Amino acid sequence: MAFKDKDIRPLVIAIICGVLTAGFFFFGAFASVQLRMQDLLYVNRHPQPDVVIVAIDDVSLQAIGRWPWDRRVVAQLIRSLGTARIVGLDVNFPEPSNPESDQELADVIAGTGNVVLPVEINYGADGKTPVGALTPIESIRAVAASLAHSNTPPDADGVVRRVPFSVTLPDGTTYHAFGEIVARRAGARVVGVPLDSRGNLLVPFVGAPGTIRTVSAVDVITGAVSAESFRDAIVFVGATAPDLHDERTVPTSNGEFMSGIEIHANVTDALLSRAFVSELPKPYGALIVFALALALGLFIPRVRVRVGSLASLGVIFAYVVVAVIFAARGLFLPLLFPVIGMVITYLAVMVYRYVRTNAERSYLRTAFEKYVSPSVIASLMAHPEQLSIGGERRRMTVLFADLRGFTSLSEHMDPTELVSILNRYFDAMTDIVFEEQGVLDKYMGDAIMAFWGAPIETTDHNVRAIRTALRMRGRLWMMNRDEQFGRGIALHLGIGVSTGEVVVGNMGSSKRFDYTVMGDTVNLGSRVEGLNKEYGTEILATEETVRGLPHNYVVRQLDLVAVKGRTEAVRLYEVIGLTEQMTPEVRDKLDRFSRALALYERGDFRGADLAFADILQLHPHDGPSLLFWQRCTHLQEHPPAEGWNGAWAMHTK
Secondary structure: OOOOOOOOHHHHHHHHHHHHHHHHHHOOOOHHHHHHHHHOOOOOOOOOOOEEEEEEOHHHHHHHOOOOOOHHHHHHHHHHOOOOOEEEEOOOOOOOOOHHHHHHHHHHHHHHOOEEEEEEEEEOOOOOOEEEEEOOOHHHHOOOOEEEEOOOOOOOOOEOOEEEOEEEOOOOOEEEEHHHHHHHHOOOOOOOOOOOOOOEEEOOOOOOOOOOOEEEHHHHHHOOOOHHHHOOOEEEEEEOOHHHOOEEEOOOOOOOOEEHHHHHHHHHHHHHHOOOOEEOOHHHHHHHHHHHHHHHHHHHHHOOHHHHHHHHHHHHHHHHHHHHHHHHOOEEOOOHHHHHHHHHHHHHHHHHHHHOOHHHHHHHHHHHHOOOOHHHHHHHHHOHHHHOOEEEEEEEEEEEEEEEOHHHHHOOOOHHHHHHHHHHHHHHHHHHHHHOOOEEEEEEOOEEEEEEOOOOOOOOHHHHHHHHHHHHHHHHHHHHHOOOOOOOOOOEEEEEEEEEEEEEEEEEOOOOEEEEEEOHHHHHHHHHHHOHHHHOOOEEEEHHHHOOOOOOEEEEEEEEEEOOOOOOOEEEEEEEEEHHHOOHHHHHHHHHHHHHHHHHHOOOHHHHHHHHHHHHHHOOOOHHHHHHHHHHHHHHHOOOOOOOOOEEEOOOO
């Protein structure tokens, strides 16, 4: 059925839909989704052949030693790159080290005359205003060919897509992007570069992480890679080892992180090849959103339903194809809102069209069943309260359990065998959670999250959680002993338990939600679980959890720490086991540790150093004693500020 010519209401509907969707786009609604869709438009290309990354990777760290290396090693590395056209060394040297090493590094940098060094821009509390820069020491800074900022700030969704082309400090000093300076020193023409409204370069990544040719630093130092192979090359030197934490998610990540040095190399590659990309300015994007919605509003009322549907799908498909073509030519058109605008306009006009007559109401129902499951519609009509979302505050206990070293184990294992092992492990651990009347919240890879205290409210939720942790550890030990995961395969746990106020209930969206818990206590539990790696322990719990445990539970007071992402310090305890399981050797170790910890918290780091060393003589594998012994050595050299309360800030998760 066609509309009468005088019926302009479909056109009005289209104008309203177009204005709304264009407005949402212009003011940045769903910006993260829009950016993720834009990420799909990146086109792989061949990198410049003379751009090379010399990686400070795991192989190099294993061969040369833990980072940071002696600066003589860095000097030797630069010396081995003597035939390069330019060397971008993304390693800052903000503090003096051995004077002889510092001088040797400075001499080598001065001798080559082609080394670009990084500075790290410091931003104010708003995260946007530059307030200073962390630069190399004077003796090294003075001989660098250039200094450039190495900051690669992510967008709001945590993905690095753009790099500030230049940053000006309050004192007027301007630092250009690391990749730009390297390109400029290599002879690139840095003019006409498209920047966004904030002066950022949208990086045209050449492909997934590892696309740019990469060699290991140890191979360069040892001569396994000939120095001649770097002749006239543009070399970037930087960290790629995961433990050095210079890795980011980028639009072309495909589930892998890209190192910061490869991001800089991508910037240089773009400037050398002039393969820039840019985003269509928002006013033009909003105009496209409105125009497409308006076009559908004019067209759909004048054709039959089937023709209008096919035509709308055709227009959407054609627009996506056009967006892909433009992206290949370096211009990103908006993807999300033009499609949303067309879909909303189509649906709105069709709904209006269908409800105008009784003859088409049944067709409307049929059409909507193509988009929504009939069973879902029936359930919603019969019990709309099922879709209610909300929560309540309760004091509860949360447990996180994560396998240690499972990722590296899985790399050398058949996927079928891996799934079988995980299922066997999850079956055993889940049974324990259920037997202790806990709620299994979710599986996260090889990790388990559970909680106690809801929906059935209990007062001993902390006891149940600790008992679960001990039973998990015991069950896993027996499974390893009986080789239930296979000959030679042993799994190890790290468990974190946290007690406090949470919000519990149905969380999620109107389309999907879960019965779960949220809040600072949950985040703290996750962080506490991760700290087992730091202390060399298996079960850690907060003070709120161990408070009120029965006397037959043995715990060891460990530390007062401010975990990552949390300013307030929390007291941590290691859960040892039950009183009847304690041997005289374990009791002696715990007594010695308690006395050593008392010395440490009083600030007697020398005395604590000796006390922890004595424990290690008897128990060389005691992780907490080793950590505190190392910390005492550090604190003797770098005493804490006056009034120190014993708290230690953890910067790892």
